[in-house]
Amino acid sequence: MANxxxxxxxxxxxxxxxxxxxxxxxxxxxxxxxxxxxxxxxxVQDGDPSKTIxxxxxxxxxxxxxxxxxxxxxxxASCISFKDSACxxxxxxxxxxxxxxxxDDDCFVANDPxxxxxxxxxxxxxxxxxPSTPLFFNTLYDPFREGADFVRGYPFSLxxxxxTAVSHGLWLNIPDYDAPTQLxxxxxxxxxxxDTVLTIPKGTLxxxxxMNLAFDRDLIGPAMYFGLMGDGxxxxxxxxxxxxxCCKVICDHxxxxxxxxxxxxxxxxxxxxxxxxxxxxxxxxxQEDIIPFFQSLTMPKEATTVQKCYIELSKQVKEKLSxxxxxxxxxxxxxxxxxxxxxxxxxxxxxxxxxxx
Amino acid sequence: MANxxxxxxxxxxxxxxxxxxxxxxxxxxxxxxxxxxxxxxxxVQDGDPSKTIxxxxxxxxxxxxxxxxxxxxxxxASCISFKDSACxxxxxxxxxxxxxxxxDDDCFVANDPxxxxxxxxxxxxxxxxxPSTPLFFNTLYDPFREGADFVRGYPFSLxxxxxTAVSHGLWLNIPDYDAPTQLxxxxxxxxxxxDTVLTIPKGTLxxxxxMNLAFDRDLIGPAMYFGLMGDGxxxxxxxxxxxxxCCKVICDHxxxxxxxxxxxxxxxxxxxxxxxxxxxxxxxxxQEDIIPFFQSLTMPKEATTVQKCYIELSKQVKEKLSxxxxxxxxxxxxxxxxxxxxxxxxxxxxxxxxxxx
Numbered sequence: 001m002a003n004x005x006x007x008x009x010x011x012x013x014x015x016x017x018x019x020x021x022x023x024x025x026x027x028x029x030x031x032x033x034x035x036x037x038x039x040x041x042x043x044v045q046d047g048d049p050s051k052t053i054x055x056x057x058x059x060x061x062x063x064x065x066x067x068x069x070x071x072x073x074x075x076x077a078s079c080i081s082f083k084d085s086a087c088x089x090x091x092x093x094x095x096x097x098x099x100x101x102x103x104d105d106d107c108f109v110a111n112d113p114x115x116x117x118x119x120x121x122x123x124x125x126x127x128x129x130x131p132s133t134p135l136f137f138n139t140l141y142d143p144f145r146e147g148a149d150f151v152r153g154y155p156f157s158l159x160x161x162x163x164t165a166v167s168h169g170l171w172l173n174i175p176d177y178d179a180p181t182q183l184x185x186x187x188x189x190x191x192x193x194x195d196t197v198l199t200i201p202k203g204t205l206x207x208x209x210x211m212n213l214a215f216d217r218d219l220i221g222p223a224m225y226f227g228l229m230g231d232g233x234x235x236x237x238x239x240x241x242x243x244x245x246c247c248k249v250i251c252d253h254x255x256x257x258x259x260x261x262x263x264x265x266x267x268x269x270x271x272x273x274x275x276x277x278x279x280x281x282x283x284x285x286x287q288e289d290i291i292p293f294f295q296s297l298t299m300p301k302e303a304t305t306v307q308k309c310y311i312e313l314s315k316q317v318k319e320k321l322s323x324x325x326x327x328x329x330x331x332x333x334x335x336x337x338x339x340x341x342x343x344x345x346x347x348x349x350x351x352x353x354x355x356x357x
Numbered sequence: 358m359a360n361x362x363x364x365x366x367x368x369x370x371x372x373x374x375x376x377x378x379x380x381x382x383x384x385x386x387x388x389x390x391x392x393x394x395x396x397x398x399x400x401v402q403d404g405d406p407s408k409t410i411x412x413x414x415x416x417x418x419x420x421x422x423x424x425x426x427x428x429x430x431x432x433x434a435s436c437i438s439f440k441d442s443a444c445x446x447x448x449x450x451x452x453x454x455x456x457x458x459x460x461d462d463d464c465f466v467a468n469d470p471x472x473x474x475x476x477x478x479x480x481x482x483x484x485x486x487x488p489s490t491p492l493f494f495n496t497l498y499d500p501f502r503e504g505a506d507f508v509r510g511y512p513f514s515l516x517x518x519x520x521t522a523v524s525h526g527l528w529l530n531i532p533d534y535d536a537p538t539q540l541x542x543x544x545x546x547x548x549x550x551x552d553t554v555l556t557i558p559k560g561t562l563x564x565x566x567x568m569n570l571a572f573d574r575d576l577i578g579p580a581m582y583f584g585l586m587g588d589g590x591x592x593x594x595x596x597x598x599x600x601x602x603c604c605k606v607i608c609d610h611x612x613x614x615x616x617x618x619x620x621x622x623x624x625x626x627x628x629x630x631x632x633x634x635x636x637x638x639x640x641x642x643x644q645e646d647i648i649p650f651f652q653s654l655t656m657p658k659e660a661t662t663v664q665k666c667y668i669e670l671s672k673q674v675k676e677k678l679s680x681x682x683x684x685x686x687x688x689x690x691x692x693x694x695x696x697x698x699x700x701x702x703x704x705x706x707x708x709x710x711x712x713x714x
Contacts, residue, residue, distance in 0.1 A: 137563035153564030204558035206494035207510030
């Protein structure tokens with residue numbers, strides 16, 4: 001690995017929370033027990049708050065249902081989606097830890113090509129603890145990995161890299177396809193284990209999936225808002241995408257990195273493509289305007305913290321996207337509400353983030 | 358694979374030339390015989406022209422030594438490097454084929470993780486025949502590969518992709534490191550076979566290695582100039598890097614794509630790091646100015662062909678880089694000479710390229 005990397009131990013359990021949005025019993029955790037049991041879980045229960053969610057014994061957790069969210073946030077609870085896994089971002093907000101790992105409840109432990117179970121969390125932590133290289137592409141992928149380095153022609157001044165804010169993991173078995181692709185290719189399975197991690201270059205957008213995702217809450221937390229989806233909203237399944245686009249432009253502006261690739265999880269079950277199509281179809285249109293918006297967006301120099309960037313972004317969303325649909329006007333307001341709620345729940349975190357960014 | 362991909366047969370042997378720069382007998386071709394023998398070779402003999410280069414029987418080839426280059430190009434031969442593998446670009450110029458595959462004579466056939474010999478040329482052709490996706494990152498890598506597609510959140514309007522101009526292959530065993538890294542890590546070997554191909558995003562530079570490289574001569578040929586290196590020049594080992602930076606900015610401007618990843622070759626022998634350090638050390642300094650130059654470079658709208666882009670680039674090199682060292686003044690002139698020589702040898706190709714770009 002490149003010399004700039006300083007080996008660090010994986011964070012202790014008091015530095016990381018695992019956030020799981022769910023509407024059902026968390027039996028899937030049994031399989032994850034060897035890897036996840038040492039960590040604290042934040043379970044965000046979606047849907048009917050009177051339903052009981054069973055958590056396998058031995059796991060340390062706190063659970064929030066809609067009543068809890070309403071109670072904690074008051075009127076600001078309006079920024080947290082209902083009947084959509086976008087509600088998970090409430091867990092990011094109430095966490096007090098430096099790192100978050102979020103995972104869907106239909107994701108199981110994957111095996112690598114040698115048959116060994118993949119400790120997804122360990123790989124995410126590795127990704128987050130070593131730098132990203134968004135300013136120049138390294139053809140041997142992550143130069144900070146054991147057995148790799150920067151190749152000939154990589155500028156020496158760029159080899160320190162930048163802090164990594166987000167680690168985006170992938171999925172074996174059911175790929176994360178949109179409804180039209182699901183409908184066209186119902187039998188397609190992802191069987192290719194690509195043994196690499198790479199930095200998404202600066203200036204390039206990517207589709208961030210929330211199924212298997214980790215991030216440094218101190219560095220980027222306030223931008224990890226999953227938007228308004230589900231109940232009462234005209235759109236679903238764009239929650240993680242929205243967060244990804246926002247995070248990417250803010251990371252690019254603040255000199256932070258986003259990695260994608262390893263670790264894989266095993267995604268067990270495709271969601272219903274007909275239901276998905278109903279949720280997605282407006283997003284499929286809107287996206288054609290949203291992407292150019294994010295691609296051409298610039299942040300003012302004064303936006304020196306994640307919060308300031310996010311508020312600036314909300315202004316630009318209101319100004320430039322609300323002509324697509326009144327939804328974006330509402331979303332822009334919710335983005336502001338989200339930051340207010342974040343700062344209220346994280347008075348220290350807010351100032352920490354201000355100081356660090 | 359994504360629907361936009363139209364399966365095409367690999368090109369016939371009259372559509373591709375293999376360009377090999379060398380100073381020695383081409384025994385390494387024995388190992389490549391099953392894959393390369395059907396194709397025509399253009400051998401560019403470097404160094405002493407009186408030396409005889411043995412080519413294994415059964416290969417169809419033409420060979421050019423320095424005397425041939427001088428005779429064919431006359432005074433314009435000055436743009437072709439001597440005593441440096443940069444001389445290979447003469448082969449690109451005299452070829453009349455649509456595709457070029459260039460390979461170093463210390464590169465052997467790699468094995469994939471199952472132990473199967475990798476047909477590098479076949480993979481390069483696959484890479485060149487299906488589109489690139491430089492405008493948005495696909496997290497499951499090349500969406501045009503069997504078993505893969507565009508993931509949720511990838512804008513539908515960008516799924517056609519753009520034509521692929523360059524396919525950059527990688528190396529198992531001896532990685533392509535610079536001299537300082539070679540000196541620090543003499544024992545490092547690349548043993549990781551990363552089973553993927555990906556598009557280098559628009560706006561991102563990469564270190565293009567000439568060891569295992571293929572390109573579409575009609576689309577990008579005139580930009581594939583390997584500069585002034587070796588005998589009489591203050592620098593070496595930046596020939597392919599220079600070509601890569603020039604090609605990347607021109608591809609970005611013209612809406613063409615560059616892929617990297619598969620295929621691997623097995624790189625047998627590290628070059629001498631002390632010799633390499635002597636060749637590289639000015640480049641290591643200069644590069645710190647060259648990279649920002651390429652990163653901030655813009656092409657005028659009128660630059661609608663590769664040739665026009667390249668002439669424009671030569672002007673900007675003269676204007677902005679010659680203050681680093683008089684070498685860049687000479688290089689800028691050589692870039693113009695190269696285009697003149699290219700157009701002279703490719704009167705039809707030149708107009709073809711003009712029409713297509």
